[in-house]
Amino acid sequence: MDTTINAVSDIAESKQAHPSSPEIKKKKSRWAKFKKDLWLYILLFPGLVYFIIFKYLPMWGVVIAFQDYSPFLGVFGSKWVGFEHFRHFF
Structure with a gap:
């Protein structure tokens, strides 16, 4: 019985990190x-x-739908008209 306790304590000590040999993880x-x-x-x-x-990319189409889009002015240079195109359409 005494040898079993010693064996268990030896295993527990071997699993613990020794202060003299710290583990360095790269x-x-x-x-x-x-x-x-x-x-x-x-x-x-x-x-x-x-x-x-x-x-x-289709999100640009949503932005263009609310503008008076001109390819020469681009998306940011074109005039914002809001729902004007949709009023004419419906």
Whole structure:
């Protein structure tokens, strides 16, 4: 029985960090993390492209619908007319 208690206490002591030998954990660089997760980024890329093309870019159409849009002036240079186009349409 006494040997069992000694064995358990020896295991508990071996799992504890000794103050004379501190464990130093190296931080991975960003490049190493990127390289490790490269396939995850590759799988993310098509979904991100889909989102940008079909969800984000059409928002410019909503802005243009409320302007007297001129391609030469661009989105920010065109005059804001609000619901004027929609009044004529309906």
